[in-house]
Amino acid sequence: MAWTKYQLFLAGLMLTTGSLNTLSAKWADMFSAKGCHDDPDHAFSHPFVQAVGMFLGEFSCLAVFYILVCQDRRRPEPRMNRGQSFNPLLFFAPAMCDMTATSIMYIALNMTSASSFQMLRGAVIIFTGLLSVAFLGRRLAPSQWLGICITILGLVVVGLADIASGHSDDSHKLSDVITGDLLIIMAQIIVSVQMVLEEKFVYKHDVHPLRAVGTEGLFGFVVLSLLLIPMYFIHVGNFSDNPRQVLEDALDAFCQIGHKPLILLALLGNTVSIAFFNFAGISVTKEISATTRMVLDSLRTLVIWVVSLALGWERFHGLQVLGFLVLLIGTALYNGLHRPLLARIPWCAARMNLEEDSSDAERERLLNDGRVQACEDT
Template sequence: MAWTKYQLFLAGLMLTTGSINTLSAKWADLFSAKGCHDDPEHDFSHPFVQAVGMFLGEFSCLVVFYILLFHDKSRPEPRMNPGQSFNPLLFFPPAMCDMMATSIMYVALNMTSASSFQMLRGSVIIFTGLLSVAFLGRRLLPSQWFGICVTILGLVVVGLADFISGHRDDTHKLSDVITGDLLIIMAQIIVSVQMVLEEKFVYKHDVHPLRAVGTEGLFGFVVLSLLLIPMYFIHVGSFSNTPRQVLEDALDAFCQIGHKPLILLALLGNTVSIAFFNFAGISVTKEISATTRMVLDSLRTLVIWVVSLALGWEQFHGLQVLGFLVLLLGTALYNGLHRPLLARIPWCMARMHTEEEEGSSGERDRLLDNGRAQTAEDT
């Protein structure tokens, strides 16, 4: 079945904005500028300010939701399902998980490459699978367990590539690269907790995906913006790259933006791209399939890696290619992307039918087909 022009547009929008999201965040980290009070020029290292911008992009999805709802109600026959009423505080726990995971990942992005950052985010399927078994009572298919094992192997290969590159690359210290990689994996544990919380408490309320993303963005934006105040006074010594060596110096960030406005362009690219990426991802799931969304999400890792190489942000390492392919295979196995191919083989088709009966595949498909679950990883 051929895709329509609108479906091609959505796929292109998701791939483009998803790539821009990570690349713009990394671009901001590469800037250096003077700060406040004639501070010497220093790197733009403000992960929490970047996270606030990301949540602002998510919050804009709530604005889009109400615009679409208002436009739909003006029609003679409204077609949009706004979902049932719910208590917005249901989104507070997953929003806090999102806030912690996003902040940690932006800290890690300062320490490692954009491509490794994106590849290592694939580890979320390991922890999501294990937590879904432990807390949701889901039974994973044998192919999903194999996919988790392959993903672990891919993480080892990517980590080894970063370890080797840390000895050859002057861009990042070896200790920073290793720390950054570990922080990314730790953040994926928090993301998986977010997914399980949403699955257990939120999905049953039939909340519109844009409304769900926007509500979490609102909580994250408000809470993290308020936390910037105490962060301004918390000294962390050499762990901070800011002149005052505090956890986050938002005033220094604004001063650096004033001295080098291009930083603002990078931050706006991150904010705007996350809004369009969430919208495109949800639309791809609805208009095409969740499987297509998974494939596009894997392809943006390749785009980020190629663009980073072209811009000279990192060096080529063959092990990273191998790691990417292994992670891609693990993701494909976990999400069942191999099933359409095996379905053409009679004995495989019978085996797959048995697995479906034993593994409660209906629960798995419900998780995959819900746009909000994938959105938690996307942010």
């Protein structure tokens, strides 16, 4: 079936904004500028300030949700499913997971390349799969277990590529590259906890995805903004790259932005792109399919890698190509991108129908739990 112009627009918007999100964050890290009190030029290393900007972008999704609600109310027959009423504090725990993982990943982005950063984020399917089995009672299909195993192999290959680049690339020390890669993988464990909690709450309470993202963005923005105050006084020594060697020096970040306004452009690019990326991703799932969203997310990694090479931000390594292909195969298997091919084989088609029925039953169970809980609350 041919895509409509609107569907093509959504796919292009998701691919573009998703790529810009990582590239703009990396671009900000590459700047050097003077700080406060005539400090000499130093690298813009402010991961927590960047994370605040990202949460501001997520928070804007809440505004988009209420705009859509207002537009829907003006229609003679409202069609938008706003979901059940729920306690917003349910999303506080996922928001804290998001805040912690995002901050760790922005620290890691200072230590490794943008393409490796994006590739290693594929580790999230390993931990999400395992946690969904443990806490949601989900049964993974054999193809998903195979996808997890292949993804682990891909992570090993990407890690080896980073070690090889650390020996030949002067932009990052080998120790920094290894530390950055490990931090990214550690962050994916936290992200997987966030995703499992989100899935349970979104299905159980039938929450609109934009509202869920916006609510988490609100919590993350408020909490992390307040945490910038004690971070200004926590001395961490050489772990930090700012002149005062504190956990986060927000004033130094603002001073550097004042001396080099292009940093603000990079930060705004990160904030705006994350907002549009979330909107486009949800719209692609609704208008096309979740499978298409996974394909576009994989293509985003390729775009980031190609642009980084074109801008001279990193060097070409054959192992990285192999790692990307292996990760792509693992992600495709886990997300069921092989199903259209296997659907042509009769006994495979019957097997997949059983798996889909099982998945639908799990979602219905979560929805029913939410309906029962809602009745008990009333």
